[in-house]
Amino acid sequence: MCRAPARANLNNVKSERSLADAPRTETRRRDTRDALLDAALDGFSRDGFSGTSIRDLARSVGIRESSVYKHFPSKQAIFDALIDRADERLNEVAGTFSKAAGSDVAVRYEDIDEETLQTIARAIFDFVLHDSQFAKLRRLLVIEQYRDADVSARFHAYFVERPLDFQTELFETLLATGEFRENLSPEQTALAFFGPIHMLMQYAEQDEQRALHLLAGHVTHFRRTHLKEGR
Missing domain, CATH: 1.10.10.60 (Homeodomain-like)
Structure with a gap:
């Protein structure tokens, strides 16, 4: 007791x-x-x-x-969780970029010139290629996009749709500064600016220095064809 x-x-x-x-x-x-x-x-x-x-x-x-298997029931479940985590990361980054652009972008870029365009292009290029998590995610999606239709759709969204939408919104604001030629389409201007950058990201996998040289030349050409004379 x-x-x-x-x-x-x-x-x-x-x-x-x-x-x-x-x-x-x-x-x-x-x-x-x-x-x-x-x-x-x-x-x-x-x-x-x-x-x-x-x-x-x-x-x-x-x-x-x-x-x-205490954490994931299968390898596919690990892959799916990895993609979900990437979604969270990309939404976070997209939100940061959107806030960075903000409604005052026209004020900050009212005297936009080639140096500013070079900075924008290089920032996009460096983030995609050198952010460790994002660079690995990009390689993963490139490899797996032909195995899985959902992965293919995400690759298209991450590296085509979202960047183009963001650039279109950015150039819609920039065109309002009066520094660009008249009657330009924001979407087509964004495509003209971002399309070659997207291609050069692929090129950089083999020769980054050459890609950077071509990137600088692309921005110079874009300025000459889209900004008003004297900019």
């Missing part, structure tokens, strides 16, 4: 320890999940989806292969 309270107290202590350990356990679980997604981005962007195994991912993270 005297030992029952001791056992009850011991059970209470164990329960309290379990509750105290729960946040740490959840943190470790999230850390492992994120590490698996990072490893998947590295592997899928380098070797493709089919060329990267669950065993490869487990080895990269330092866990047993069976432990991967």
